[in-house]
Amino acid sequence: MDHRARPYRSVLYIPGSKPRALDKARTLPTDAIIFDLEDAVSADEKAAARALLAETLDAGGYGAKAQLVRINGFGTDWGADDLDAIAAIGPEAILLPKVGDAADIEALAMRLDARPETADTTIWAMMETPLGILNAARIAAAPRMAGFVMGTNDLAKDLICRTRAAMSTSLQMCLLAARAHGLVCVDGVYNAFRDEAGLAAECAEGRDLGFDGKTLIHPAQIDIANQAFAPSPDEIELARRQIAAYEEALREGQGVAVVDGRIVENLHVDTARATLAKAEAIASVEAA
Numbered sequence: 001m002d003h004r005a006r007p008y009r010s011v012l013y014i015p016g017s018k019p020r021a022l023d024k025a026r027t028l029p030t031d032a033i034i035f036d037l038e039d040a041v042s043a044d045e046k047a048a049a050r051a052l053l054a055e056t057l058d059a060g061g062y063g064a065k066a067q068l069v070r071i072n073g074f075g076t077d078w079g080a081d082d083l084d085a086i087a088a089i090g091p092e093a094i095l096l097p098k099v100g101d102a103a104d105i106e107a108l109a110m111r112l113d114a115r116p117e118t119a120d121t122t123i124w125a126m127m128e129t130p131l132g133i134l135n136a137a138r139i140a141a142a143p144r145m146a147g148f149v150m151g152t153n154d155l156a157k158d159l160i161c162r163t164r165a166a167m168s169t170s171l172q173m174c175l176l177a178a179r180a181h182g183l184v185c186v187d188g189v190y191n192a193f194r195d196e197a198g199l200a201a202e203c204a205e206g207r208d209l210g211f212d213g214k215t216l217i218h219p220a221q222i223d224i225a226n227q228a229f230a231p232s233p234d235e236i237e238l239a240r241r242q243i244a245a246y247e248e249a250l251r252e253g254q255g256v257a258v259v260d261g262r263i264v265e266n267l268h269v270d271t272a273r274a275t276l277a278k279a280e281a282i283a284s285v286e287a288a
């Protein structure tokens with residue numbers, strides 16, 4: 001499936017070191033998985049997690065879910081070995097942590113170019129450092145780029161900020177860059193994984209900003225994100241009425257329709273069609 005046509009409402013991190021969680025994820029209703037070798041895996045477990053993850057991905061069973069592998073950075077002791085082990089199984093996407101500039105992506109792209117197994121592998125960037133945020137537009141334009149993942153915990157640490165509001169410029173700079181270059185863009189995690197109301201509120205906020213979905217740390221968060229980032233029945237119904245009214249207006253030689261007291265022009269019809277396409281993509285993923 002084209003990465004832009006598929007839903008990314010829920011993007012669940014799974015530590016590459018946890019066999020039970022890796023197995024459980026095969027049946028969870030998450031749109032995408034980030035198989036993690038970076039911060040969810042301790043230094044002592046890195047080598048074992050890398051081997052376990054390569055074996056697990058090779059066995060497959062994740063169906064229609066998008067699969068990203070977060071490797072360690074190339075400035076660490078583990079990044080090169082992670083890429084070697086994971087590249088061998090021809091992964092759909094590599095997620096690079098702490099991206100600072102387009103050069104980081106170009107270097108990874110060259111490594112992928114050098115291997116036949118990774119001919120179609122895309123690159124996603126963790127956007128989680130002040131330098132990375134400032135360079136978002138250049139990073140988004142780099143080779144093989146398919147998506148941004150907001151790393152809000154690292155970003156808050158580096159900004160020395162205390163609220164999500166203090167990160168809004170960073171979130172919006174990444175959204176601007178992602179939209180300018182046709183990338184998927186998913187919001188950061190909500191750490192209090194037992195707080196459902198708090199998660200729902202943050203999902204709604206991320207959706208209204210324009211994110212495609214939210215990264216998650218626990219299976220209990222999946223349904224909340226799936227609901228928040230899916231078009232609601234009301235939105236689908238309105239989209240249908242807007243399209244019908246606009247087509248009727250065109251037949252009558254008009255360029256503008258009115259629905260519920262608001263004008264509907266061709267750009268609104270584009271949005272309405274995108275809403276229906278998203279609902280269909282979700283239905284097809286849920287049927288699979």
Ligand code: COA
Binds near residue numbers: 012013024040
């Ligand atoms: N993906 C898949 N399955 C997961 C999971 C995840 N991220 N987190 C928990 N589970 C599974 C557990 O294996 C357990 O399965 P079981 O019932 O078959 O044993 C079940 O969900 C319930 O887990 P629970 O006991 O509620 O959670 P926990 O206390 O074991 O773990 C965390 C809580 C936060 C430590 C754990 O969810 C986790 O490691 N999350 C990912 C953290 C991460 O990746 N961080 C990096 C990015 S921020």
Ligand code: MG
Binds near residue numbers: 039097098126128154
């Ligand atoms: Mg991080």
